[in-house]
Amino acid sequence: MARIDLRRKLSVLADAAKYDASCASSGAKKRDSRGGTGVGSTEGMGICHAYTPDGRCVSLLKILLTNFCIYDCAYCINRSSSNVERARFSVDEVVDLTLSFYKRNYIEGLFLSSGIIRSSDYTMEQLVEVARKLREEHDFRGYIHLKLIPEADQRLIELAGLYADRLSANIELPRDEALGRLAPEKDARVIRKAMGQVRLKMEEAKPGKRDRIKPPSFAPGGQSTQLIVGADGAPDTEILDRSSSLYGGYGLRRVYYSAFSPIPDSSAILPVSRPPLMREHRLYQADWLMRFYGFTAPEIAEGAEGGMLDLAIDPKLAWALKKREVYPVDVNTAQREDLLRVPGLGVKAIDRIISVRRYRTLRLEDVARLTRSIDKVRPWITALDWSPGGLTDAIDLRARLVPEKQPQQLSLF
Amino acid sequence: MRTVHLAGETDFDSWRDAARNLRLEGVEPARVRFVVGNGRDGLFGDEPIPPRSSNRSFTVSKAFVDLAREVMLHRDADRYDLLYRLLWRLQDEPNLIKVTSDRDVARAVEMAKNVSRASHKMKAFVRFRQQGEGDNEHWIAWFEPAHRVLEKTAPFFARRYANMRWSILTPDGAAHWDLKTLTFGPPARKEDAPQEDEIEDFWKTYYASTFNPARLRSKAMQAEMPKSYWKNLPEADLIAGMIADATGRTEQMVNAPAPEPNRRFDQVKAAVVDRAVTDDVVPENLDDLNAALAGCRRCPLWRDATQPVCGRGPKRSRLMIVGEQPGDQEDIAGTPFIGPAGKVLDKAMLEAGLERDTVYLTNAVKHFKHTVRGRQRLHKSPSAAEIDHCRWWLDHERALVQPELIVAMGASAARGILGHTVSVNDLRGRIEERPQGALLLTYHPAYILRHPDPNERIRAQKAFSTDLSLAAAYLKSTGKVLS
Numbered sequence: 001m002a003r004i005d006l007r008r009k010l011s012v013l014a015d016a017a018k019y020d021a022s023c024a025s026s027g028a029k030k031r032d033s034r035g036g037t038g039v040g041s042t043e044g045m046g047i048c049h050a051y052t053p054d055g056r057c058v059s060l061l062k063i064l065l066t067n068f069c070i071y072d073c074a075y076c077i078n079r080s081s082s083n084v085e086r087a088r089f090s091v092d093e094v095v096d097l098t099l100s101f102y103k104r105n106y107i108e109g110l111f112l113s114s115g116i117i118r119s120s121d122y123t124m125e126q127l128v129e130v131a132r133k134l135r136e137e138h139d140f141r142g143y144i145h146l147k148l149i150p151e152a153d154q155r156l157i158e159l160a161g162l163y164a165d166r167l168s169a170n171i172e173l174p175r176d177e178a179l180g181r182l183a184p185e186k187d188a189r190v191i192r193k194a195m196g197q198v199r200l201k202m203e204e205a206k207p208g209k210r211d212r213i214k215p216p217s218f219a220p221g222g223q224s225t226q227l228i229v230g231a232d233g234a235p236d237t238e239i240l241d242r243s244s245s246l247y248g249g250y251g252l253r254r255v256y257y258s259a260f261s262p263i264p265d266s267s268a269i270l271p272v273s274r275p276p277l278m279r280e281h282r283l284y285q286a287d288w289l290m291r292f293y294g295f296t297a298p299e300i301a302e303g304a305e306g307g308m309l310d311l312a313i314d315p316k317l318a319w320a321l322k323k324r325e326v327y328p329v330d331v332n333t334a335q336r337e338d339l340l341r342v343p344g345l346g347v348k349a350i351d352r353i354i355s356v357r358r359y360r361t362l363r364l365e366d367v368a369r370l371t372r373s374i375d376k377v378r379p380w381i382t383a384l385d386w387s388p389g390g391l392t393d394a395i396d397l398r399a400r401l402v403p404e405k406q407p408q409q410l411s412l413f
Numbered sequence: 414m415r416t417v418h419l420a421g422e423t424d425f426d427s428w429r430d431a432a433r434n435l436r437l438e439g440v441e442p443a444r445v446r447f448v449v450g451n452g453r454d455g456l457f458g459d460e461p462i463p464p465r466s467s468n469r470s471f472t473v474s475k476a477f478v479d480l481a482r483e484v485m486l487h488r489d490a491d492r493y494d495l496l497y498r499l500l501w502r503l504q505d506e507p508n509l510i511k512v513t514s515d516r517d518v519a520r521a522v523e524m525a526k527n528v529s530r531a532s533h534k535m536k537a538f539v540r541f542r543q544q545g546e547g548d549n550e551h552w553i554a555w556f557e558p559a560h561r562v563l564e565k566t567a568p569f570f571a572r573r574y575a576n577m578r579w580s581i582l583t584p585d586g587a588a589h590w591d592l593k594t595l596t597f598g599p600p601a602r603k604e605d606a607p608q609e610d611e612i613e614d615f616w617k618t619y620y621a622s623t624f625n626p627a628r629l630r631s632k633a634m635q636a637e638m639p640k641s642y643w644k645n646l647p648e649a650d651l652i653a654g655m656i657a658d659a660t661g662r663t664e665q666m667v668n669a670p671a672p673e674p675n676r677r678f679d680q681v682k683a684a685v686v687d688r689a690v691t692d693d694v695v696p697e698n699l700d701d702l703n704a705a706l707a708g709c710r711r712c713p714l715w716r717d718a719t720q721p722v723c724g725r726g727p728k729r730s731r732l733m734i735v736g737e738q739p740g741d742q743e744d745i746a747g748t749p750f751i752g753p754a755g756k757v758l759d760k761a762m763l764e765a766g767l768e769r770d771t772v773y774l775t776n777a778v779k780h781f782k783h784t785v786r787g788r789q790r791l792h793k794s795p796s797a798a799e800i801d802h803c804r805w806w807l808d809h810e811r812a813l814v815q816p817e818l819i820v821a822m823g824a825s826a827a828r829g830i831l832g833h834t835v836s837v838n839d840l841r842g843r844i845e846e847r848p849q850g851a852l853l854l855t856y857h858p859a860y861i862l863r864h865p866d867p868n869e870r871i872r873a874q875k876a877f878s879t880d881l882s883l884a885a886a887y888l889k890s891t892g893k894v895l896s
Contacts, residue, residue, distance in 0.1 A: 014622035018625055032573060033573060036575070052624035052625075053631045053656050054633075055632070058623060070681050262666035294787075356513055
């Protein structure tokens with residue numbers, strides 16, 4: 001095969017990696033390049049170094065080592081039966097690109113994944129080798145996210161966790177049955193077992209109170225996964241059940257939702273259409289409700305219709321409209337967990353309300369200054385000078401709160 | 414009206430000295446104005462401010478000082494007036510800074526937030542260009558921060574690039590790192606920085622390739638990467654073209670006819686996973702049973718479990734101990750009785766003289782039934798139907814292992830063996846001959862762990878130990894050595 005130049009490779013292998021939604025560079029341990037020989041720091045919060053016109057953050061150099069693949073997953077641009085251009089980086093090429101980009105402050109680090117070539121172990125070895133070189137030969141202290149090849153040997157997964165800040169294995173399809181149809185070579189059971197192993201290793205790496213010697217570090221940024229939305233017919237409630245089960249079972253830091261997007265050379269068994277971006281957005285909102293607002297997946301399902309989240313309103317409002325008996329909530333006396341149920345109040349606004357009310361009794365205008373949109377909040381709260389009266393139970397409340405213009409499916413068409 | 418002239422835009426100490434004196438002097442905020450730069454040489458303007466009297470002073474909260482240090486970096490010309498107003502009001506309202514719903518406080522907090530954001534964006538959008546090689550290597554960036562955050566943000570770059578010589582040039586001033594110390598210099602011009610860097614083409618290639626045209630949302634991009642920054646971002650040159658082409662590229666993908674599959678890689682394809690449903694496999698040995706369990710769909714519990722947890726122990730054993738179902742730990746590891754309940758069982762077996770290796774340990778239900786509460790999975794008892802579905806496997810295990818005695822721990826295990834519900838409290842502690850063989854019913858270790866009444870926990874623990882000793886004695890009485 002003719003050798004293609006490095007820029008062409010970069011183009012092919014970045015294009016091949018872009019359908020993975022994760023680009024987070026958060027959660028790593030604090031460290032920097034002082035006292036070392038290389039570059040790099042992580043300070044907890046991730047940094048987005050650029051945004052592309054799809055509104056997505058560019059934080060990491062997100063590439064595949066190669067897009068050759070022995071799997072034939074219908075939803076994937078790199079499936080073996082696709083006609084896309086193929087390329088493969090050498091380990092050194094990835095190392096050099098990462099360092100060149102990092103030194104110019106383009107990126108927080110590397111997110112390296114790969115098509116499966118030869119075998120799972122061989123592929124994982126290559127990924128680990130890139131991370132090892134960066135860490136050991138170049139003293140690179142930036143962020144590294146490695147894709148986990150679920151079938152790979154335990155020893156390789158341990159090494160990956162030693163060098164990487166975060167690991168991820170993608171479930172991709174919420175329904176196990178759909179994987180059989182669309183990704184015949186993939187096994188959800190193996191992926192879950194691998195995630196379970198990662199969880200156990202992370203737990204082992206947490207030093208006990210009496211440990212004199214710290215156990216070796218293992219993926220301090222945790223693990224994440226991705227679910228494709230709109231490829232396998234799974235309704236939102238099923239997707240959220242799956243997420244909830246993943247958060248609970250494997251201590252995942254994040255579940256990413258990726259609206260199934262058109263790809264070049266799409267498979268005949270999975271025709272492409274415009275990506276369900278609004279659906280994806282609502283799923284992310286629901287996910288936040290589960291992680292930060294004390295909602296369970298079944299509770300969110302109470303606000304859904306026919307298993308699908310309302311596209312016109314956010315899932316917290318949808319729940320509130322069906323549970324009006326728990327409102328209004330008094331902003332001057334309510335518990336935090338009750339404030340978290342108020343549509344339009346975010347975690348930060350609630351923290352401020354709780355802090356301010358130690359010194360002042362809040363009026364509606366005070367609340368207005370602490371939150372983004374008082375109109376959304378008004379029907380659900382009482383304040384010193386405000387009671388919603390019959391508004392909370394008004395039959396047309398939904399119509400009053402929903403923007404006149406129905407939000408369009410966020411898209412070009 | 415008094416006007417105070419501050420020497421520099423971010424001259425916090427001068428402002429603090431002046432403000433302190435003004436407040437001591439009782440000058441109301443409405444009667445004073447702070448401006449940067451001066452009509453004359455001195456620090457203070459129209460009316461001299463009396464020198465600070467050392468025996469009169471006051472304290473303010475650290476929260477205010479911290480907030481003021483951020484607000485001062487804002488480009489708003491009135492920021493120092495706002496800060497003095499806050500300082501003034503702190504006399505009567507010492508907790509004012511915490512009242513973020515107050516108009517002045519809200520404004521200051523908002524300004525501090527803008528400053529923090531500007532600092533964050535500086536960390537994100539500075540782009541170094543390389544000048545020179547080897548010992549002469551120098552990394553230089555030209556950057557125009559939204560607020561005066563150069564000095565606040567430069568230490569970040571010193572931590573990140575401690576081993577690179579670098580300079581960040583801005584219209585407000587310049588920061589320089591020489592591998593040892595961070596120094597600040599006068600304002601610079603764009604022309605002072607290198608005009609190109611050969612790696613930028615690679616960066617632009619990456620930026621263009623990582624964009625998905627089918628997800629075009631340029632407003633979302635602009636919210637996070639405001640246009641004011643674009644002029645110093647090399648990749649921003651591409652944005653207009655990327656947006657213009659997005660629709661066409663997407664339509665092309667959507668409308669393209671399904672292509673012929675690429676057959677080049679057919680020979681190297683991975684094996685298709687065996688997904689056979691194995692609900693009614695009749696296993697001939699324990700290995701078969703173990704393998705068949707992987708495809709069990711007799712009830713829906715498989716869906717949220719990691720894996721089925723099969724029994725563990727010798728292929729033939731005189732004693733079979735049955736629990737309820739795997740727990741969180743067992744589900745991940747694929748091994749029964751390794752969690753907290755397993756520890757209770759281990760201890761009791763040790764006391765009774767039963768060696769774990771000689772006993773066949775299994776559960777009535779093979780998948781972990783649970784509910785999720787946040788980041789935890791909480792045990793949920795299996796239903797009678799789920800236990801009954803799983804009897805298929807338990808019956809086969811019993812037939813293959815051929816135990817002389819079965820110890821059923823808890824009601825679920827008893828139902829798994831017997832096929833109907835019995836009361837553990839009524840029947841425990843004695844060995845009974847059943848159609849399934851000799852059966853000893855006892856508590857489940859989890860009952861001992863979880864019972865809310867500590868006295869009951871102690872009682873149950875004792876009973877459990879007694880029961881296991883009874884099992885050991887029974888096996889001994891039949892004469893043969895265990896296993």
